[in-house]
Amino acid sequence: MRVHIILAAVFWCGFVDSRKIRGISSSYKRFYRERKSFLCIDGSKILPFEQVNDDYCDCEDGSDEPGTSACPRGRFYCTNLGFRPHYIPSSRVNDGICDCCDASDEYNSHAHCQNTCWNLGQRERAYVEGQMRTLDEGLRLKQQLIEEGVLLWREKQAQLRELQQVAEDLQIKLEEHRRRKNEADRLKEQTLKALEAGDSGLIRQNSTVTSVFQLLDSNKDGSITVDELQARVALIHDEERVLSEDEAVALLGGGHQMELTKFRHTLWDILTKGDSVKIKDTLGAPDSLGGEDPHLKAADRAAKWEATNLKKVEEAYDTVNMEISDLQKKLTIDYGTDWEFLFLNNQCYKLKVYEYTYTLCPFNQVTQKNTAGTEVSLGHFFCIVCQTLTRRTVCVLGGCGP
Template identity: 85%
Template sequence: MRFHIIIAAFFWFGLVDSRKVRGISSSYKRFYRERKSFLCIDGSKMIPFEQVNDDYCDCADGSDEPGTSACPQGRFYCTNLGFRPHYIPSSRVNDGICDCCDASDEYNSHARCQNTCWNLGQRERAYVEGQMRTLDEGLRLKQQLIEEGVLLWREKQAQLRELQQVAEDLQIKLEEHRRKKNEADRLKEQTVKALEAGDGALRHQNSTVTNIFQLLDSDKDGGISVNEVKAKVVLVHDEQRVLSEDEALALLGGDHQMDLTRFRHTLFDVLTRGDRVKIKDTHGAPGSLVSEDPHVKAAEKAAEWEATNLKKVEEAYETVSMEISDLQKKLAIDYGTDWEFLFLKSQCYKLKVYQYTYTLCPFSQVTQKSSTGTEVSLGKWGMWSGPPKNHYTQMVYENGEPCWQGGSRTTTVTLTCGTETALQSVKEPSKCQYIMDFQTPVACQPVLKQRGVHSEL
């Protein structure tokens, strides 16, 4: 009989103890050790210990009723062994609905709840393990992309140095070709002036006489006729009047035809003086017909040659300068601490959502194309906009096409960890303000904050 009394007493005290500590996390159990009195955790009041969990709220912070619904501000701790522990409002204790997966919140209700913590824990662990596998694979791929980014960065830097060297060489060539062109132009000018002054006509008389004779001999029959003189020779002081036949005959010495020999000793001298007549559309005597002089032609050809070479070098220099400027702009972009995002440059990623196709070209622009083919800019590359501790988790694309309500379209791109690089989703939470989820290995971080699953399992 005494043995049964002892067992009953032990059972009773066990029930009392479990009543006292129900709804308490292990870190708070030190406040609920069996003693004569209980101090409210906020220190506001001291009460007899038997008033703990007596279904009456004595403490303002609700700490005396962790296992009942007596206190409006109270919290009940779900142990949830095998899953994530968490708190629920005390008002949900014994309300007939199981809020804790271990059913500990319905210890004194009509609800018949099963303990689902094990299954939930399994799913949670499977999820975390999957996340960890994704993270491990993502970090492995990220390391590859970092190595590729470093190599690509070095290649771009080497390319820039080469282009700058080419530009320097072209600059030297430009100066040389400009000097040669100026010399050729100066030589051409000097040759023309010498011929116009008559000096060239004297030094190159034979070739000049022949050139002028051939210029006047339109039909190339070896003689100059009256009609050819009338067609090509005009008075110096009245260029608009056509010579009469008598005037033309007088210039030909009274004959209707003049050969080269007679021309050399008669009409050529008259034309050379340039005081009475000249060849039409020229600015003086035959010596001014510089376009027909072989020395002028040679000078002009040399000047044209140098001008052509100069133009080619100028075009090459301009092309190289544009390439340098474009490359410098690309290299000025922040591609991450290890240039891990550099591989995204010049890449574009598409996603179709209903009747629209969205295209994200990192570090360039975002567009939206309708099923009818109309394309709208949703923003151009602006900046990284992630928090200070994780700066490279968000991109902003600004100054897209104007919205009908005013203002420009903008897009915010959030980067998430994944084993593939792809555009995952596009939303428009507010008019002309777009958000995108962009998955890529380079967004993976070495530490993934794991959810709180009990270590016992």
């Protein structure tokens, strides 16, 4: 009796092992539950469950033989616990070559396969961890560049607003200086016409007085100060000496500044007489209002003074507008979704290839220089990138044209 029980146990264990379904993933196990019949996964045929993994291909999709090499279209699933699972063609099952790192494909062959999945998994995990560290470092650097780019963008926007405000202020000054220059030119023309006509009364009109007053009022604040008088007026008998403060105060009627109304009735008469003081010329050498008509000289100096001031303001206005235009062009460039590439602006990179040195300036020019020093422009950065990536030949600032 005991012998029969042992034989039955051995037979049952052999039967259970023979019915073990190999070569399937956990997601397909529901199709291979022990039952009376088996439905091919493609639905093409129903067959007795005993015909699964019987080393004979019954289903067209090979699903009845996942653990044997019977089906030409079959696939064997390597579980590879500890490493990456994957499929192999069923023709490689029990062919004497270890294809699965867990040796599950050679369960009934002469090959002596070792389970290497853990070692392979360790190397794989170490590689992935290294990749993740690299990715984390890249993301950290990108975030840093984004923060710097946002700050730079805001700084450039603030700089643009400041320049635009300066341009508006200069525009107002420019219009004022143009008005003053036109007035000075008109006064000079009137004085010249009056001299030609011999009309001395017209020469002494307030317009001429105003032009001389403006000549002395160098900062154009509407009053003549001691410093301005010392800079523009000299003594007749001692042309090289600068007026003392007391002398200047005396000429200003005892005060430290003089308005146009008071100038018309006091200092104007002293200057036109030319017996004690005189106005210095524009080159700094003392010269009298006498000789050549003093009114004409004063009007001429005032006209030249206004022309010089107007030119300075025009140059400043043009310079600011050029800076605004350049900054606006830079702000129209695509520096990335979060301005992460803004740091590349105004930077250049060099690469030497044989006898040529290439200089690439992102968002600017790309040049090539040979050993003889001859430099050739290869085009604009955006155009080269555009043509390389999209094969388009039309290039616009910041990207490719249509």
